[in-house]
Amino acid sequence: MRRMNESELIQIAEQVSNVLRAHKQRLATVESCTGGWVAKLLTDLSGSSDVLDCGFVTYSNGAKQKMVDVKLETLEQFGAVSKETAAEMASGALRYSDASVSLSITGVAGPGGGTDSKPVGMVCFGWANRQELVETDTCHFEGDRNDVRMQSVAHALQGVVSRLGK
Secondary structure, eight states: OOOOOHHHHHHHHHHHHHHHHHTTOOEEEEESTTTTHHHHHHHTSTTGGGTEEEEEEOOSHHHHHHHHOOOHHHHHHHOSSSHHHHHHHHHHHHHTSSOSEEEEEEEOOSSSOOOSSSOTTEEEEEEEETTSOEEEEEEEOOSSHHHHHHHHHHHHHHHHHHHHTO
């Protein structure tokens, strides 16, 4: 994915808002490395209460466990940055909200924290709905911390649009 700028993120957020509204859906977000950026973008838009139910920022493993029921076993076996954790984050968001769809983001934004198996720029995503469908994706983004975070926000939001369009 190429580098993004703030105005492009706003356009994607507007598209997500329109799609959610058209499908009469409300979103819950669970964000780790993006620190609530998705929720911030959506709440910057007029009428956001029609499409956003809530946002969780679960930066620590403890928060992931306490706020959205990520299992300790999942964190120990796969780590916080994994598709398994992203899936549990997305499912937990629906369990603790009135939303009909959710997204989750967990990754290594850098500049430190990366390993050989989970390098800086690796981000895992989850999307869930009330029909108990959970989908995940893993991306490897390039750039500095801000670039990785912006690309993560864009990818997560675009994932909502693509899944509601099915």
